[in-house]
Amino acid sequence: MAKYLLIMRGTDESNAAMMADITTMMATTRQFIEDMIKAGVLLAAEGLDDPAKGVVVDFSGETPVVTDGPYGETKELFGGFFMLDVASQQEAVEWAKRVPVAAGARIEVRRVPGSDEVPQVDE
Numbered sequence: 001m002a003k004y005l006l007i008m009r010g011t012d013e014s015n016a017a018m019m020a021d022i023t024t025m026m027a028t029t030r031q032f033i034e035d036m037i038k039a040g041v042l043l044a045a046e047g048l049d050d051p052a053k054g055v056v057v058d059f060s061g062e063t064p065v066v067t068d069g070p071y072g073e074t075k076e077l078f079g080g081f082f083m084l085d086v087a088s089q090q091e092a093v094e095w096a097k098r099v100p101v102a103a104g105a106r107i108e109v110r111r112v113p114g115s116d117e118v119p120q121v122d123e
Contacts, residue, residue, distance in 0.1 A: 003043065003112035004084050004092035009076040010105045017102035028100040036084065036095065047080035076106065083112070 010018070018025050036042035048054075054069040082099070086092050089111065096107040 001085050001087055002089075002114075004086060004089065005108075005110045005112055006082040006084065006092065006096050006099060007108040007110065008047075008079045008081060008099065008101060008105065009108060010079045010101070011076055014102040014104035015077070015079065017104070025100060025102075032098060032100055035098075036082070041084045041086050041091075041095065042082065043085050044083040045081070048078065051077050079105075 033042065033045055036045075051069045056067045056069065058065045058067065082095070084092055084095055086095070089109065092109050092111075096109050099107050101107065
């Protein structure tokens with residue numbers, strides 16, 4: 001089994017479409033989460049707050065600069081995630097295809113390496 005992160009990326013338009021029918025979207029999302037729990041693959045799931053309430057710490061200069069949200073010229077925003085423990089990338093993709101999102105949104109599927117795969121530094 002391997003861990004995969006399904007990263008929800010939305011645009012202003014897809015986020016607005018989801019909010020337009022939030023009651024249905026929440027019910028559909030709850031059912032999707034229940035399906036993953038029943039299948040034994042869900043490790044975690046979280047949504048994020050409004051980007052306008054966040055900040056960005058920018059390291060492009062000599063010292064970090066903190067800027068209040070929203071994030072300027074971003075085409076897609078990271079809106080939340082599902083962490084799955086599945087047998088393969090293909091199984092993660094199959095779950096990603098079922099994530100309830102509005103048209104225009106994207107789901108990025110990324111494997112989470114195990115601790116034995118992270119380079120170790122000799123001390």
